[in-house]
Amino acid sequence: MSAPPTAPYRPRLEHRVPARLPADHPPVLVVVLDTEEEFDWSAPFDREATSVEAMNDVGKGQALFDELGVKPCYVIDYPVATQETGWKPLKEIQDDGRCEVGAHLHPWVSPPHVEEVCAVNSYPGNLPREVEEEKLRRLTEAIESRLGRRPVTYKAGRYGFGPNTAAALELLGFQNDCSPAAGFDLTGDGGPDWSRHSAEPAWFGTGRGLLSIPTSGGFVGALSGAGAALHALSHKPPFLQARVPGILSRLGALERLMLSPEGYELGHLKRLTSALLARGTRVFQFSFHSPSLRPGCTDYVRSESDLKDFLGVCRQYFEHFLGELGGVSLTPSELRERLLPPQPGTSA
Numbered sequence: 001m002s003a004p005p006t007a008p009y010r011p012r013l014e015h016r017v018p019a020r021l022p023a024d025h026p027p028v029l030v031v032v033l034d035t036e037e038e039f040d041w042s043a044p045f046d047r048e049a050t051s052v053e054a055m056n057d058v059g060k061g062q063a064l065f066d067e068l069g070v071k072p073c074y075v076i077d078y079p080v081a082t083q084e085t086g087w088k089p090l091k092e093i094q095d096d097g098r099c100e101v102g103a104h105l106h107p108w109v110s111p112p113h114v115e116e117v118c119a120v121n122s123y124p125g126n127l128p129r130e131v132e133e134e135k136l137r138r139l140t141e142a143i144e145s146r147l148g149r150r151p152v153t154y155k156a157g158r159y160g161f162g163p164n165t166a167a168a169l170e171l172l173g174f175q176n177d178c179s180p181a182a183g184f185d186l187t188g189d190g191g192p193d194w195s196r197h198s199a200e201p202a203w204f205g206t207g208r209g210l211l212s213i214p215t216s217g218g219f220v221g222a223l224s225g226a227g228a229a230l231h232a233l234s235h236k237p238p239f240l241q242a243r244v245p246g247i248l249s250r251l252g253a254l255e256r257l258m259l260s261p262e263g264y265e266l267g268h269l270k271r272l273t274s275a276l277l278a279r280g281t282r283v284f285q286f287s288f289h290s291p292s293l294r295p296g297c298t299d300y301v302r303s304e305s306d307l308k309d310f311l312g313v314c315r316q317y318f319e320h321f322l323g324e325l326g327g328v329s330l331t332p333s334e335l336r337e338r339l340l341p342p343q344p345g346t347s348a
């Protein structure tokens with residue numbers, strides 16, 4: 001395994017301007033499924049692990065979305081886009097107007113295969129500029145040829161946006177980026193540091209033409225203002241032994257949460273949502289991985305009973321957001337249409 005780059009990617013927040021909804025617009029839920037091959041998350045990355053059999057179960061999630069009026073965005077990677085088992089069920093849903101299909105780059109299973117397969121290179125933003133761009137180009141073309149539409153929404157594999165990603169997205173005609181994992185520091189194995197990143201949507205890139213829709217996450221609790229600093233400290237001795245954030249979490253003073261049914265319970269999701277709403281957030285990204293719809297493919301869903309619970313959390317959260325909170329479900333492209341144009345001179 002290669003050593004992490006000497007300087008992990010830290011996004012330049014000063015280049016972002018807030019993306020605002022009209023004042024009377026209800027809160028928006030953007031549901032994004034990282035739609036990918038099923039692979040052993042605990043094993044080393046493997047170019048040969050490209051099975052997409054779990055896509056036979058994608059209808060289990062879509063049935064729930066259809067019932068509750070949720071219109072998801074499936075961001076799909078190369079194995080899904082190039083095997084009929086992967087792309088065909090999505091084309092039917094897309095052509096029926098019940099979803100958007102975007103792009104999701106897992107470099108280790110996306111040609112050209114020129115880089116060493118390792119943890120650092122699993123974050124597409126760590127690759128040399130031309131390699132990241134060419135992989136994204138081939139993925140985009142694969143999606144366009146199978147699905148009949150060019151994708152305009154991107155989510156980097158492993159939240160691995162990098163210094164050259166915006167330029168590649170612009171070159172290839174993308175409009176929306178769902179890559180940031182607000183509140184999470186992934187530098188441990190060479191990924192980006194999103195720990196201080198806002199969960200707010202923002203315009204960025206040349207002419208502020210790209211829309212950033214972060215995966216909703218962040219620190220919740222009485223000490224949430226110091227959350228990123230406390231988590232950073234926890235990686236340095238003596239706090240490493242003291243496990244300060246863990247203790248604070250058990251006291252309810254500090255929790256780091258992500259808006260996902262994978263590893264989080266309904267109570268977590270509601271707590272995170274109300275904390276972000278209180279801070280003025282109006283746009284939320286709820287996400288999970290498509291293989292979680294097939295028992296045994298991810299750690300989060302090991303059995304039929306787990307799947308029932310998993311879909312139950314999704315259902316109850318959607319009912320909460322679209323019911324009690326009066327929110328609406330939009331795809332990234334639909335959200336973009338609703339937002340006010342970027343206003344220069346402000347920062348996110």
Ligand SMILES: [Zn+2]
Nearest residue numbers: 034036157158
């Ligand atoms: Zn992925």
